[in-house]
Amino acid sequence: MRCNPDNGLVRVLLAGALLVAAAGPPPAPRAGGTLRMALSADPPTLDPALATDLTSAAVVRQLFDTLVELDEKLTPGPGLAQHWTISADRRVYTFALRRDVRFHNGRLLKAGDVKYAWERAARGKRPWVFDRISGARDVIEGRAAEISGLRALDPATLEVSLVAPFAPFIYLVAYDAAAVVPREAVESLGPAFATRPVGTGAFRLARWRRDDELVLERFPDHFRGPAYLDAVAFRILPEDLTRLNEYRAGQLDVTGVPASYCRVVEADPRLRDDLVTWPTLGTQGLRFNVEVAPWTDVRARRAVAHAIDASLVVKTVQYGCGVPARGILPPAIPGVPSAEARLAYDPARARHRLAEAGLASGPTRPRLTFHYNTGTANQRLAELLQAVLREIDVDLELRRLDWAAYLALVDEGRAGFYRQAWIADYPDPENFLTVLFHSRNVGVAGNTSRYRNATVDRWLDEADTMAAGPDRDRRYAEAERQIVDDAVFVPLYHVTSRALIGRHVRQLEHSPLSSAPEFLSPLRKVWLAR
Amino acid sequence: MIGEVVRLVLGRLLALIPVLLGISVLVWGLSALALGDPARASMGQRADPAAVERLRRELELDRPAAVRYVRWVGRVVRGDLGLSLRDRRPVTAVIAERLPATVRLAVAATLISVGAGVPIGVVAAARRRSLLDHALMAGAVLGISAPVFWLGMMLSLVFAVTLGWLPVSGYGGGDWAHLVLPALTLGALHTGVVARMTRASVLEVARQEFLQTARAKGLSETAVLLKHALRNAAIPVVTVIGLGLANLLVGAPLTETVFAWPGLGRLLVVSVDQRDVPVAMGAVLVFALVYVLGSFVVDLVYLAVDPRTRRAAAQ
Amino acid sequence: MPPPSSRVHRGLVAGGVLLAVFTAAALLAPVLAPHDPLAVVDPGTPVALQPPSARHPLGTDALGRDVLARVLFGGRVSLAVGVGVEVVVAALGGVVGLLAGYYGGLLDAALMRLTDVVMAFPTLILAIGLVAVFERPGLATVFVVLILLGWTTIARVVRGTALTLKGREFVQAARALGARDRTILFRHILPNSLGPLLVAATLGVGGNMVAEAGLSFLGLGSQPPTISWGAMLADGQSDLLTAPWAAVFPGLALLLAVLGVNLLGDGLRDVLDPRTGVE
Secondary structure, three states: OOOOHHHHHHHHHHHHHHHHHHHOOOOOOOOOOEEEEEEOOOOOOOOOOOOOOHHHHHHHHHHOOOOEEEOOOOOEEEOOEEEEEEOOOOOEEEEEEOOOOEOOOOOEOOHHHHHHHHHHHHOOOOHHHOOOEOOHHHHHOOOOOOOOOEEEEEOOEEEEEEOOOOOOHHHHHOOHHHOOOOHHHHHHHHHHHHOOOOOOOOEEEEEEEOOOEEEEEEOOOOOOOOOOOOEEEEEEOOOHHHHHHHHHOOOOOEEEOOHHHHHHHHHOOOOHHHEEEEEEEEEEEEEEOOOOOOOOOHHHHHHHHHHOOHHHHHHHOOOOOOEEOOOOOOOOOOOOOOOOOOOOOOHHHHHHHHHHHOOOOOOOOOOEEEEEEOOHHHHHHHHHHHHHHHOOOOOEEEEEEOHHHHHHHHHOOOOOEEEEEEEOOOOOHHHHHHHHHOHHHEOOOOEOOOOOOHHHHHHHHHHHHOOOOHHHHHHHHHHHHHHHHOOOEEEEEEEEEEEEEOOOEEOOOOOOOOOOOOOOOOHHHOEEOO | OHHHHHHHHHHHHHHHHHHHHHHHHHHHHHHHHOOOOHHHHOOOOOOOHHHHHHHHHHOOOOOOHHHHHHHHHHHHHOOOOOEOOOOOOEHHHHHHHHHHHHHHHHHHHHHHHHHHHHHHHHHHHHOOOOHHHHHHHHHHHHHHHOOHHHHHHHHHHHHHHHOOOOOOOOOHHHOHHHHHHHHHHHHHHHHHHHHHHHHHHHHHHHOOHHHHHHHHOOOOHHHHHHHHHHHHHHHHHHHHHHHHHHHHHOOOHHHHHHOOOOOHHHHHHHHHHOOOHHHHHHHHHHHHHHHHHHHHHHHHHHHHHOHHHHHHHHO | OOOOOHHHHHHHHHHHHHHHHHHHHHHOHHHHOOOOOOOOOOOOOOOOOOOOOOOOOOOEOOOOOEHHHHHHHHHHHHHHHHHHHHHHHHHHHHHHHHHHHHHOHHHHHHHHHHHHHHHHOOHHHHHHHHHHHHOOOOHHHHHHHHHHHHHHHHHHHHHHHHHHHHOOHHHHHHHHOOOOHHHHHHHHHHHHHHHHHHHHHHHHHHHHHHHHHHHHHOOOOOOOOOOOHHHHHHHHHOOOOOOOHHHHHHHHHHHHHHHHHHHHHHHHHHHHOOOOOOO
16 A cells, blocks of 8 residues: 555555444354255266266265365365374374264264275275275285275274375375265165165265156264255256256256356356356366377377467367366366466477378378267367368368267277366376376276376376475476377366356355366255345 | 958067067177277276276176177066166166156157147148148148257247247156147157148048038038048048157157157167167167057058958958 | 149149259359358457358358358258168169069068068167267268168058059969069069159158258267268257357258158159049
């Protein structure tokens, strides 16, 4: 403040005090009401060991709890575990569990339940969550029934020993695959557990009419106390426009806004104030399989990378609502440098590289194909690529396949140039770089590019086991730069989530790990102001 | 006559078996050859090879396709359609869940086509070669020509998106508002077919002699048509309606896709997409059954009514 | 009895004219199109999803491409599939129908069972299955699917006429005179079946066009840069709220083309066989 500081300051303080006095104390949370949300399909399963998609995760998060919970800023906090200690060598985690946690069937939770749940989940569809625990690999591959590194020291203490130190391990503990399920319910229900789940969560399943709605009701004996909401109703509405219309009509309290409607919502005076936007930890990009010609030649890959203007992609495919990628790692991950790690849009250089790689127009040029799976945005991206590459005299043949066929082709290494959207499971560069580019993950484990770079491998191996801190961040940044320079992955944009949240809905969190419309936030904190 | 009918019934029932077998073999073969593994596809982008293997064993995908087919046939004969690969629920339950939506839509569309098509056809026949006749028949051809999924989108655009009178998509738990647009979309096509068939068959009958007598008695043209012609003209019309209903019962995948209607047609598309072979096979069986039974009933009707077909069948 | 009404001529003429216009438009598409149908929006100027204007008479789609140009080029695929498939289907179905109707007996029963299987087979499964087997969608797959599943209608029609004709006196007479089956088939039965066959085939063209659009709508048809009305509809569906022209016009074009085919088919039926159908 420049002119007469005392006067100005006093005025501001007075104004502030008046405002606060006028507004009164913030309203206290009230119990009651049903939160109405929407899902785009019936969840295929409500069993945390078998769920692999966001729709299932949205419901599973409310029905089950994990030892650790992440808050809106992604800071790990107590969940089923009151506190935990990490050994000096960072390999042993000891969790002190709460003694007052009840399952929906009334029984108290013990450490043995966590061990049972994790061993069961390791034989499920996302075993990588538990892979770091020593002895888990044997269970995953069917050689053992128990994970030797998991020990229930007493009914309230669980000791977890890792194969090697892994800084993001605590995030894995917060992942919904690590939710705790009661053995007796699983054994008596068998496969039906997936439709009649029993957990410890603040909500339990009340009723589920397929293609119509799935309703959760408050579990009054939740260890954090009863939730404010009486119920959460997930309506099954496959079409974006339908969800938008239902929100407008007041039939939904919350809905996601896909990119195709971001402008419409922003232009609508009744809706724009309810619009909330936040970055999600995800990157959409293009990938090459370096074992398929002509992508074996790094110059060809670089040529394509230089030919694509990411902001044009955002403008057309994302309707202008999005952020061109800074690199492979989204900036919302803590420790990621703000400096860009990508090859610049430079058509002249693209043509140059093309010529060097022998791909310039002429009778000998090879046929280039782009594989992608069904979806309007993917279709648009593919057609845009085709048009853009046409301008540098490259003919791109588009091959659209359904998800199952597309996965098979990519896994088998028969797709040379394809798209990939990767959403983080946990907020750590390892989840992007090591999973997607380390040579030991070649194939279905994540490195579909068959990229093998010994230097990058070494950097990643080091960083994976280092303690969290700037040195670790630097290692990953180096690896990222190399991968981008090798043009194995062409980052296009980072995922942005948009949602319409009714003004009466309070305390609905949106962390970078949650994406609309599923949210994945703890709904027990939510209350309705009317 | 009875003998012929019995022979027809037995013949058709016997013929049903090779048809069902033929279709099921073809679908199973296609899915065996098709690229894509339901176990892997249910795992997400990142999968552990050991987990994929375990799931494949659990879903019995490690056995040869032919062996699995034979086991499937064995179960079907006992009334067991197996479990969905996606969520391990019985296929019969999955299909049964879809039946209400499918039946509602089929019946609604058929009612619309009868309720609109028959009167249009009769009026057009009564006023044949007038401007009204031309206009009505032009409308009928238009209804037949409009691509169903485009019509659905246009109706949705006008009544749901712009005017907001009706919901854009979905089943809505079975309420009427959600049924209107999909039923109108499908009904438009069948209204055209029924209208034309009604007009044609009424006119065909109208030329017959006994109607000259009625006319000679001085009854109005409309009365003549309504009281006498319609009764005799009904049979081909009923046939067309029946075939249309059968067609609709097998689901209308495109309309269901446009309106996100949870019917059998969409189930078929989604299950093939997910390589959920047991569900796809179950749905295909239902379709084939409905189709064959439908055309069988039509043949029965023709046999009963049309002397030419009877003679041909007798040869 | 009064002479055949002018309505028949009107329908025939209207259908013929519509079809002629569409064919001409499709063939002359490169000349008639005001812009390159593949030219995407320029980074500097926002011309995506523009409403109809002087510059873009039917507007632009989500990638800024001119809708009129794309509708014109899309007609090529529709007509090619519609007519191309029907030609093959007419030949296939005609042969099956002739054989089944004329020879009867076991051959007829077997062929009719085959027809049942094919008719009861859901088109979409075959389409999705073939795409998954050959690992690429495209016009070739569309052709194969529509041909494999489309011959049954014509087969039934031709079988019907063959059955009827078989019992007629001139055929009995030819047989009595010792004429060979092949001669009878080709010189007597086939020519008399051509009328209904032609009508069914004409109407079948419309069916093929709609089927191709349907398959393209679901992503199983031709791939870009080939333009299909069905694919345009699929793309336009997601912008129905903000830019309906992207979906309205391709569908309208399809409607008019199929209408032309249907009117033509009806007209042919009335001209060739005035006793059936409408007067």
